[in-house]
Amino acid sequence: MTSYQSRFHESAFGFAAQLSLEATEKGSPIFMSWSTRVPEFDHVKLWDRARGLTGNAFLWISTWGGPRIVTAGSAVGIGGTGSGRFADVRQAWSEITSILRQNCDLAHAPGPVLVGGFAFSPEVPDSMGAGSFPDGLMTVPAVQFISLPCGDNYVTVNLLIRPAADFSQVLASRLQLLEDLMNLEELHNESRAASSGVLSKIEIPSGLEFQRLVERAVGEIRAGTFEMIVPVRELKVTVDGEFDLSAAVQRLLVNSPNTTVFASHLMGEGSGKCFLGATPEYLVRLTGGTVRTLGLAGSIPRGTVPEQDSVLESQLMADQKLRRENSVVTEMLRQVLSGVCSKIEVENEPKVLKLAQIQHLATEVCGMLDRPSDVGIFDLVAMLHPTPALGGHPRREALNWLKDNESIERGWFAGPVGWVQSDGSGEFGVAIRSAFVRNSEASLYAGCGIVEGSEPRAEYEETQVKLLAMAAALGCL
């Protein structure tokens, strides 16, 4: 045991012993979150090691700022089902935070972080079988690593301490896990058979059928059923061997500017399953009562040379159809926030958000919560999801039509994925530009906003462009 590891032991065991006495005296449990500062670490290597050691690992690295997070294992898993999945998690998290105790020798330690995500729609039957992700699953990790924007890095061990119960075995195993995670220099690539080639690629539905779906959607728009809708398609790729998830995350980080890279790995039956992506869109960011959300809709490809790129950018800004798409989304966000916020600010005009292969119209909407103690991040998620950018407008009519007409299960695609801290701050991205990977099979997804005047062929091509980043990351272009 190195000297700092023995310091970890002394400090964490001392704190736990004190809390155990208190819990026994009070006759009720205490949730311990013990943190210490550590040197800078390699997030992707840690995540890879965490999934190898525990099966349950989460990574979040965002260009929106905020913390960079890697977690390992689970101290508490919180499931949520059906349309109440957000409220289920909110309730369980508030129970945990009400019995939370952190060691107070570190003033800025982040405390426990709740990480995970939710399915796009809980109403869709699970055709992915036991391999898929649940309606909602957020985890208080056994061990977490957080890099704060100020440059400080913390490691935290979380543990539920029950009255009159022995905590020492579980704590010792969490500290052992921490030690194993931190010994990165000893990390030899666990022998996972890397994929040696693509065996098959299947479009669901076929390109032609998807274009017909878009055509039907445009017909419904003309008939007045809804104003905007976002059909999604899937690309199922099978490879020989296994996908290299660590390389995929690394590639996303390097090749996807202006996005948040996330990767949630869970133990499946007998093997792991992973949902990962690099999303340019956030559903909600909450800090100190300030809410931010993003209207991201209206897209055009990037140019191959700078002159062509700026011509395309001007076209994007001038296109009335695309501007309308963006304003439908922004208006809904504004309306939702106006129910719970004051001082709402909406940018006058969209900005152009440039990604590697595509550029989007983006309008930020922000406000101050009127009653931050009553309305929290899970309430905001429940109100905002799904925005017209991923469902349609009006919401109910659009979702009903998708349920009857879209031939895939979205799973966690386009659902909220993110993290929350014990003070209620946190962020949820919209999980697009993502894939669900299990063994040798990956499902990549892409959708497109359809409004009056949308052309099926152009929309299909837009989804092709949106699939590129994930396909390149997984090595199956």
Ligand SMILES: C=C(O[C@@H]1C=C(C(=O)O)C=C[C@H]1O)C(=O)O
């Ligand atoms: C549905 C997706 O993206 C959404 C649709 C967009 C559009 O149609 O212009 C743009 C950004 C996203 O809100 C996707 O990437 O799959």
